[in-house]
Amino acid sequence: xxxxxxxxxxxxxxxxxxxxxxxxxxxxxxxxxxxxxxxxxxxxxxxxxxxxxxxxxxxxxxxxxxxxxxxxxxxxxxxxxxxxxxxxxxxxxxxxxxxxxxxxxxxxxxxx
Amino acid sequence: xxxxxxxxxxxxxxxxxxxxxxxxxxxxxxxxxxxxxxxxxxxxxxxxxxxxxxxxxxxxxxxxxxxxxxxxxxxxxxxxxxxxxxxxxxxxxxxxxxxxxxxxxxxxxxxx
Numbered sequence: 001x002x003x004x005x006x007x008x009x010x011x012x013x014x015x016x017x018x019x020x021x022x023x024x025x026x027x028x029x030x031x032x033x034x035x036x037x038x039x040x041x042x043x044x045x046x047x048x049x050x051x052x053x054x055x056x057x058x059x060x061x062x063x064x065x066x067x068x069x070x071x072x073x074x075x076x077x078x079x080x081x082x083x084x085x086x087x088x089x090x091x092x093x094x095x096x097x098x099x100x101x102x103x104x105x106x107x108x109x110x111x112x
Numbered sequence: 113x114x115x116x117x118x119x120x121x122x123x124x125x126x127x128x129x130x131x132x133x134x135x136x137x138x139x140x141x142x143x144x145x146x147x148x149x150x151x152x153x154x155x156x157x158x159x160x161x162x163x164x165x166x167x168x169x170x171x172x173x174x175x176x177x178x179x180x181x182x183x184x185x186x187x188x189x190x191x192x193x194x195x196x197x198x199x200x201x202x203x204x205x206x207x208x209x210x211x212x213x214x215x216x217x218x219x220x221x222x223x224x
Contacts, residue, residue: 006155040216090155092156098205098210103155
């Protein structure tokens with residue numbers, strides 16, 4: 001089936017550790033995105049990529065890093081510099097930047 | 113800066129009722145608007161995409177309208193069912209950059 005796969009579904013991290021969230025799509029989409037969702041704040045854009053080997057900061061990029069070495073993959077690393085990393089993280093993709101966006105099922109990250 | 117507002121934050125209706133969810137945005141220079149559904153703990157499911165040149169889009173019992181000049185969109189759900197219970201999010205994509213800007217959502221509960 002075509003779609004966007006995020007893994008793992010739940011992730012626990014100790015303070016001071018880096019952690020990487022996986023996002024894979026088999027839709028042949030060029031654009032991919034990472035959003036963070038917190039209760040009462042809606043979705044906020046962390047990073048986006050319009051094409052392989054290129055990515056741009058979103059509105060809340062501090063403490064996060066990404067790579068886009070393959071068209072189908074856009075992993076997000078939450079670094080120890082992110083002061084409040086506990087949140088629900090959503091990955092999305094679209095054919096291009098202005099087209100319909102499709103989302104994965106999310107990863108819930110908890111810092112313990 | 114584009115801001116998207118959804119009112120009310122929560123809505124409870126009896127089964128079978130027709131209902132309207134509201135979305136307003138401050139900058140009318142949008143490329144398109146997308147409505148999503150989110151079930152608890154899950155990712156977003158795309159419902160409808162309206163291009164800036166369109167006035168409405170329909171899918172089954174759902175009808176979304178767009179009035180760009182007044183900065184408003186509505187999502188009409190006909191003959192609501194308990195399975196429609198979810199949070200509904202609208203998001204606009206601006207002409208510059210193509211990033212999706214989300215509202216905070218309306219949590220809908222349809223009572224049997």
